[in-house]
Amino acid sequence: xxxxxxxxxxxxxxxxxxxxxxxxxxxxxxxxxxxxxxxxxxxxxxxxxxxxxxxxxxxxxxxxxxxxxxxxxxxxxxxxxxxxxxxxxxxxxxxxxxxxxxxxxxxxxxxxxxxxxxxxxxxxxxxxxxxxxxxxxxxxxxxxxxxxxxxxxxxxxxxxxxxxxxxxxxxxxxxxxxxxxxxxxxxx
Numbered sequence: 001x002x003x004x005x006x007x008x009x010x011x012x013x014x015x016x017x018x019x020x021x022x023x024x025x026x027x028x029x030x031x032x033x034x035x036x037x038x039x040x041x042x043x044x045x046x047x048x049x050x051x052x053x054x055x056x057x058x059x060x061x062x063x064x065x066x067x068x069x070x071x072x073x074x075x076x077x078x079x080x081x082x083x084x085x086x087x088x089x090x091x092x093x094x095x096x097x098x099x100x101x102x103x104x105x106x107x108x109x110x111x112x113x114x115x116x117x118x119x120x121x122x123x124x125x126x127x128x129x130x131x132x133x134x135x136x137x138x139x140x141x142x143x144x145x146x147x148x149x150x151x152x153x154x155x156x157x158x159x160x161x162x163x164x165x166x167x168x169x170x171x172x173x174x175x176x177x178x179x180x181x182x183x184x185x186x187x188x
Contacts, residue, residue, distance in 0.1 A: 041110065042067060042081070042094060049096025049106035050077030061181045067094075075099050075186045081110070082173030087161040089113040091122070095173050097136055101182035107131040107170065112162075119162035127156055136174045140167040 039058065046056025050069035053076050057068045069077035077099050083092040091114070096106035107128045114120045121127055130153050134140060138151040142163045147154050155163035 038110070042079070045094055045108045045110075046079050046096075049079050049094060049108055050098075051105065052076040061178065061185050064178055064181075066178075066182070069096065069099075077105055078182050078186075080173045080178065080182075082169040084165055084169040084172065086112060086114050086122075086165040087119050087159070088115060091162070091165055091169060093166060093169050093173070095131075095170050097174065097182070099183075099186040101136055101174065101179040101186075104131045104134045104136060104170070104174070107166075109166070114159065114162045119156065119159040121156040121159060122162050122166050130154060131170065136179055137176070139171055142167050 043056045043058070046067055046069050047053045053069035053071050055070050056079060057070060059066060059068055065081065067079040067081075068075050069079060078097050078101060080095045080097065081092065082095060083090055085091070090111070091109065092111040094108040094110055095104060096108075097104055109123045109128070112120060112122060114122060130147075131140075134153075135150065141149075141152050142155045142160065143152045144155050144160065153163065153167050
């Protein structure tokens with residue numbers, strides 16, 4: 001019985017290593033294509049997130065990768081990527097703001113795996129539109145009641161964790177240091 005068990009254990013280990021190596025090889029083969037697709041999706045969202053823009057361009061401001069929102073070659077805004085932990089998995093977002101990084105002009109959820117029918121409502125236009133027009137120099141707060149103050153965002157019913165995660169990602173993405181760097185870069 002123990003010889004049979006050892007024979008089967010080795011087979012399982014060898015098969016596990018073969019399948020693991022195959023998956024790693026496949027990931028290496030498609031990683032560049034995945035990154036290119038994500039870049040293209042991001043650039044396609046720039047004119048949506050900054051309504052004045054007609055195109056976007058990837059750049060770095062300080063240590064952060066951001067996207068210039070351009071109209072006729074002039075910076076009219078910025079799109080800042082951000083990510084953080086949601087309820088189920090990592091949430092990746094894009095936040096649009098004006099050229100001086102003072103006002104949020106749009107929000108797009110690039111990737112999420114939140115609970116279907118609850119947390120995944122963070123992708124709905126109606127919910128995301130709450131961020132438009134919010135000042136970037138205040139900390140956004142999620143509430144479960146009707147919004148009573150300019151910095152408040154009404155949570156998705158039954159998905160407070162996902163709602164809070166998005167607001168925390170927005171707050172972190174548009175931190176004070178980055179806002180100053182974006183405003184300075186827009187003035188150049």
